[in-house]
Amino acid sequence: MTSSHPSDAQAVSASSSARDAALHDVGATKPVLANPLTEKDETVRSPDLETREYRLQARDVCVFYGEKQALFDVSLDVPEKAVTSLIGPSGCGKTTFLRCINRMNDTIEGCRVTGKITLDGEDIYDPSLDVVELRSRVGMVFQKPNPFPKSIYENVAYGPRIHGLARSRTEMDEIVEASLKRAGLWSEVKDRLRESGTGLSGGQQQRLCIARAIAVSPEVILMDEPCSALDPIATAVIEELIDELRAHYTIIIVTHSMQQAARVSQKTAFFHLGKLIEEGPTEVIMQTPRHKKTQDYITGRIG
Amino acid sequence: MTSFIVAALLLILLGLSYSQGYLGGRALAATGVRLHSRPRYHGILVAIWCLLPAILVLGAWALLGPGLMRAFVMSYLPPDVQELGPHQLNAAIRRVEAIASGYGVAGAMEPWETAAGVALRRMREFAFLVVIASAAGLGILGLLFARRRISPRLRARNSVEWLIRLLLLACSVVAVMTTLGIVVSLFNEAIQFFTFVHPFDFFFGTVWNPGFSTTGTAAIGQYGLLPLLWGTVMVAGIAMLVAVPIGLFTAIYLSQYASGRLRAVAKPVIEVLAGIPTIVYGFFALVTVGPYLSRVGSVLGIGINATSALTAGLVMGIMIIPFVSSLSDDIMRQVPRSLRDGSLGLGATPSETIRRVLLPAALPGIVGALLLAVSRAIGETMIVVLAAGNSPVLRFNPAEPVSTITVTIVNQLTGDSDFSGPQSLVAFALGLTLFMITLVLNMVALYIVRRFREQYE
Numbered sequence: 001m002t003s004s005h006p007s008d009a010q011a012v013s014a015s016s017s018a019r020d021a022a023l024h025d026v027g028a029t030k031p032v033l034a035n036p037l038t039e040k041d042e043t044v045r046s047p048d049l050e051t052r053e054y055r056l057q058a059r060d061v062c063v064f065y066g067e068k069q070a071l072f073d074v075s076l077d078v079p080e081k082a083v084t085s086l087i088g089p090s091g092c093g094k095t096t097f098l099r100c101i102n103r104m105n106d107t108i109e110g111c112r113v114t115g116k117i118t119l120d121g122e123d124i125y126d127p128s129l130d131v132v133e134l135r136s137r138v139g140m141v142f143q144k145p146n147p148f149p150k151s152i153y154e155n156v157a158y159g160p161r162i163h164g165l166a167r168s169r170t171e172m173d174e175i176v177e178a179s180l181k182r183a184g185l186w187s188e189v190k191d192r193l194r195e196s197g198t199g200l201s202g203g204q205q206q207r208l209c210i211a212r213a214i215a216v217s218p219e220v221i222l223m224d225e226p227c228s229a230l231d232p233i234a235t236a237v238i239e240e241l242i243d244e245l246r247a248h249y250t251i252i253i254v255t256h257s258m259q260q261a262a263r264v265s266q267k268t269a270f271f272h273l274g275k276l277i278e279e280g281p282t283e284v285i286m287q288t289p290r291h292k293k294t295q296d297y298i299t300g301r302i303g
Numbered sequence: 304m305t306s307f308i309v310a311a312l313l314l315i316l317l318g319l320s321y322s323q324g325y326l327g328g329r330a331l332a333a334t335g336v337r338l339h340s341r342p343r344y345h346g347i348l349v350a351i352w353c354l355l356p357a358i359l360v361l362g363a364w365a366l367l368g369p370g371l372m373r374a375f376v377m378s379y380l381p382p383d384v385q386e387l388g389p390h391q392l393n394a395a396i397r398r399v400e401a402i403a404s405g406y407g408v409a410g411a412m413e414p415w416e417t418a419a420g421v422a423l424r425r426m427r428e429f430a431f432l433v434v435i436a437s438a439a440g441l442g443i444l445g446l447l448f449a450r451r452r453i454s455p456r457l458r459a460r461n462s463v464e465w466l467i468r469l470l471l472l473a474c475s476v477v478a479v480m481t482t483l484g485i486v487v488s489l490f491n492e493a494i495q496f497f498t499f500v501h502p503f504d505f506f507f508g509t510v511w512n513p514g515f516s517t518t519g520t521a522a523i524g525q526y527g528l529l530p531l532l533w534g535t536v537m538v539a540g541i542a543m544l545v546a547v548p549i550g551l552f553t554a555i556y557l558s559q560y561a562s563g564r565l566r567a568v569a570k571p572v573i574e575v576l577a578g579i580p581t582i583v584y585g586f587f588a589l590v591t592v593g594p595y596l597s598r599v600g601s602v603l604g605i606g607i608n609a610t611s612a613l614t615a616g617l618v619m620g621i622m623i624i625p626f627v628s629s630l631s632d633d634i635m636r637q638v639p640r641s642l643r644d645g646s647l648g649l650g651a652t653p654s655e656t657i658r659r660v661l662l663p664a665a666l667p668g669i670v671g672a673l674l675l676a677v678s679r680a681i682g683e684t685m686i687v688v689l690a691a692g693n694s695p696v697l698r699f700n701p702a703e704p705v706s707t708i709t710v711t712i713v714n715q716l717t718g719d720s721d722f723s724g725p726q727s728l729v730a731f732a733l734g735l736t737l738f739m740i741t742l743v744l745n746m747v748a749l750y751i752v753r754r755f756r757e758q759y760e
Contacts, residue, residue, distance in 0.1 A: 107647060109563055132650045140648035146641035149664050158659070159649040209645070216649060 037292045043075065044291045046280025053080040056101070056220060056250060061115035063096050063105065070096045073115070074276045076269055078220075083242060083251045085261035085282070088271035089302060094254045097271070098222050101252065102138035103131050119220070136163050138220040139213035144229050145205030147197035147212070152189050155197040155208055156180060159216035175215055182248075183211035184241050203234025207241065214245075221245065223253040227260065239264050258298060262286050270294045272302075305431060309361060312435060316353050316442045323446060324349025327453040340459035348459040351466055352449035357442035364434045375426055376400070379419035399423060489738060492731030499725035500526045505732060511695035511706075513715065513726050526729050528736065530697040534612065534705035538687055539680035541616025541701060542623055546676060549620075550627025551669070555657055557628070558635040559643075570629070577625040585689035588618035593690055600702065607702040610692035616701070619686050623676045630672035631665070638664045667751045674748035678741040684709040708737050 038044060056078040063071040071093045078084050086094035096105070103124060105111045117124050124134050136159070147155050156176045159165075166172035176193070180186040185207045189200070197208050206226055213221055223242070227235040242264045245251060255261050261268050262282060269279040270293070278291040289295045296302045327349070328342030338345075376399050377385065384395050395416075401408045402420030412420075453459075497505070508527020553573065557566050593609035596617070600607030607613060638661050646656040662669070692704020695711060715730040 102648060104644065104648060107644065132652055134650075135648060136650035140644075142641055142644060142648070144641055146639065146645040148642060148645065148660050158646070158651075162649065162651045162655055162659075212645075212649065 037295060038290060039292045043276045044278040044280075044294070046278075046284045046290070054078065055080055055120050057118050058097070058100070059116045059118075061097065061100060061113065061117060063093070063100060064112040064114075065108070066110040070274050071100075072275045074271075076276060076279060078250060078252060079267055080250050081246060081248070082267060083246050083253060083265040084267040084269065085265035086252065086254045086269050086271060087256075087258060087261050087297070088277075089297065090256075092271040093274040094269075094271045095224055096274075098224055098252060098254050101220065101222055102135050102140055104135075104140065106131065136216050137218055138222060139216060139218035141206070141209050141213055141221065141223045141226050143225045145202055145209050147200070147205050147208050149196065149198055151194045152180075152197045152200070152208060153193040156211050156215050159212060163216055165216065179211040179215040180208075182214050182245070183207045184237065184244075185211055201234070203230050203237055206230060206234070206238060210238075210241065210245075214249075218249065220250045220252065223251065225254050225256060228256065235260075258286070270297060272297070308435060312439055313354065313357065316357055316439070316446070317350055320353035320442070320446045320449075321346040321350040323450050324453065327450055328459075331453060331455060336455040338455050339457065340461075340463075344459040344463050345453050345457070347463050348457075349446060349449040349453070351463070353442045353446040356445045357438040360434060360438040360441055364430075368430065368434075371430075372400075372423065372427065376419060376423055379415065379422055381415050384415075403427065486738070489731055489735045492728055493735045496725055496728035496732045499728065505729075509697050511711070513729060524726070526725065526732075528708075528733070530695045531706060531708045531711050531733070532736075533697055533699075534691070534695070535681055535707040535709070537612045537701055537705060538616045538619060538691060538707055539677060539683075541612060542619035542680045542683075543673070543677060545617055545620025546623040546627050546680075547673060550624045550676075551631055553624065553628040554631035554635060558632045559653060559657055559661070570632070573628055574625050576622065577629075579622070581622065581683060581685040582689075584618050584622050585686040588614050588686055588690035592618055605702065608692060608704055610690055610704050612691060612701040612703070612705045615687045615691035615705075618690060619680055619683055622683070622686065623680055626676040626679060627672060630675065631669050634668035634672060635661055635665045637668070667754055671748040671752035674744050674751070678744040678748070681744070682709065682737065682741055684713060688713055708733050712737075 054077040058074055058076045058078075061071055061074045062069060074093075074097055076084075076097075086098060088094050099105045100113055100117060101124075105113060113125060119134070119137065122129065148158060150158070153176055156179050157166075157172055160172060160175050166175055177186060177190075180189065185204060188204060189195075189208075197205065200208060206229075210221075210226075226242075227238050230238065239260065242251060242253065246266075253261075253265065265282045267279070268282040268285040270277045270285060270289075270291075272293050278285060278289060278294040285294060286298060289298055293302065323346075325342050325346030328338060328340070328345030332338050332342060373396060376396050379399070380395060384392070387395070398408050399416055399419045400423065402412065402416060403423035405424075408416075505526050506528050508525060509529045510525045510527045511530045512525045514524030557570060561569065589610065593611070593614040596607050596611075596614055597609040642660055642664060643656055646660045647653070651659065687707045687710050691706060691710065693706050693710055693714070694704035695706040698705060712730045712733050715727055715733075
C-alpha cells in the first residue's frame, strides 16, 4: 500500500474526497457528547465542526527506526488553511509523524515509512515524486531556531535562490521583505539585513526561520515545537504569528503544551505510544475527550 | 647495582612513610576526633616529606657527583699530565675512570694510572655509601618530622592538593622550557652562521652551493635560500593540490552520504594511510611512482624526471589525504544537524546543502585543517630525500629534480662535518626558517580553528 500510480492522480484525488465524505458520515452517525469514555484500540474521531477541504491526508502510516516501530497505523486528515496540533507525551511519535509529511525522515538512517500520505491526491512516498519539490511545498520550522550562519537577508533568500523563484535582485528584495513582514520581523530587522542571523534573539531567530520557510511559498508549514526553546513573551509573539499565518497556509504544529494547542489550533490529534488515540476539533478534544487516555493526558494524569 | 639500590631505598621509604602517615591519621581518627583531612592525605603528605629530601640528595649527587669525582682524579694525576691540553687531559681522565670501572684500557697502564684508578674506585664506593646513607637519613628525618605534625587540624589535604598542582605545573614548564631551549639554540647557532654569511645573501640568494667543509674555510660557498624555499613550496603545493580535493571530497562523502557502517570501516582504513612510515612512502615514490611518471611523460612527449618535485609532491599528497579528510570530516560533523535539516527542509538537495550551508559553516575549521596539513607537508623529509632528486637549483618546471629545506638540512648534517663551519651551521639557519614558517602556519591555523569552535558553543 505504499504507492499510487502517478497516472491515477486524478482518480486518487477523487476517491480520497469520497473517502472524506464517508468519514464524515461515520462521524455524523455518532453524536459527540452522547458517547461515554472509551478505551478502544482504534482512533476515536470527532468530525470537524465546519466543513473544510482535506488536501493533506495520511492513511495507515507506520514508521520503523531499524527494528523498532515508532508509529502504528496513523490516519489523519489535515484541514486546509487551519492549524492542526499534534499533542502527546514525549516519545509518542508526534514529531516522527510530522517529519513524515515532508519526508525529513529520509535523512535518518534506518528509517522506514509504510502507508500513504497524500498531498492533493499525490502519494508523497511515490518513488517518482521529487523530494525537493515536495519540501518546497511543505516547509518546516524546527524545535530549536536554526538560522544559517549567514546574514538575515541571505537566510530568507536561501530558499528562493535554490528554487530560482526570483528573476532579479529587486524581485528577491521583494520576496525577502514580504516574507519578513509576514513573519512579523521586518520592522525589527529592516535596518540590519546584512547582519548575521545568529545574532538575533531566540524569538527573533525563530521568526526568521518562519520567514525563511515562508519565502518559498509553501502550502503547508510543519512546526516542531517551535516555542520550546523560547521564553513566554517570545512564545506569545510566535503564537500570534501562527494565528495570522493560518489565513494563508495549512499549519501542523507539534506541541507539548496543551494550552498552546488550545490557543492556536482548530484541530487536535492526540498521540500515545506511537498510536493516534483521538482526533477532532480542538474544543472537543480539550473539553469533552472521548478516549480515556486523552482525558488522562488533558487532565495531567499521564505524560 | 647502584640504580637498584637507589630504587629499593626510595620504595622502602615510600612504603614506610605512607603507612606511617596513614596509620597515624587513622589512629587519631579512631580516638573519635574529627580530622580535617582523611588518613589517606596524611599518608601522602608524610610520604612527600620523606621522599622529597631523599630525592633532592640523590639529585644533587647526580648533578655534582661527576664534577667532584673529576676533581678527585685530577689530584692523582702527575703534574706533567695536569698541564696537558684539554683534549689529552680528558683522555687521561677517561682512562683512569675506565680502570676504576674495571673495563680495562688499551696499551700499558702507567703506575700512577693504576693507583688513581684504585683510589677512584674506593672513593666512588665511599661516596655512594655516604649519599645513600644521607638520603635515607634525611628521608627518615622528614618522616619523623611530618609524623609528629599529624594532628586533627593539620590541613594535609590542602597541602597535598597544592603539591599536586605544583607537580603539574612543573611538567608543563618542562614542555615549555624544552620548546624555548630548542628555539634559543636554533637562534644561537643561526646567529653564528650569519657571522659567515650575510643574512641578506642567505634569505635572498638564488644560488645554493655550500662547497665542502673539507676544502677549508677559504671556500665558504654560496648559501642562497631561495632555491630551497621554492623547492619546498613547490613540493608542498603539489602535495596540497593532490590532497585537498581528494581529502575534502572524501570528508564530504564520509560525513554526509556514507552510511554509518561504511563510515565505521572506511575512516579507520583511510587513517591507516597516516600510519605508514614516511620512509615507506619515499621508497614507494622512488621505486614505483617516479618511473611510472617518467614513462607516462615519455608517452605524452614531455620529459618527466623519475625523481622530481612532481613525484615527491604526488606521493606526499597521498600521505596527507588522511589529515585533510579526517580533520575535515570531524569538523563537518560538528556543524549542527539542525542547520542541515533546515536546509533540506527548504527543499535544498544534499549537494546544495553541502555547498551553501555546511561548507561555509565549516570553512574556518577546514582552512585550519588545511594549514595543519601544509605545515606537515613543509616539514616532511623522507619522501623528498628519496624522490625529489636533491638538486638545489632554482627551477620552475615541476617535472625536474628539486631540493627542499628539510633535505638540505639532512645533507649538511650527515657525513663528516665540522660543526663550527658554515657548511654545518647553515642547517640551523635553515631549521630556524622552517620552524618560523610552520610556527606561523600553525598559529594561523589554531587561531582560525578556535574562532570556528566559538561559533557553535
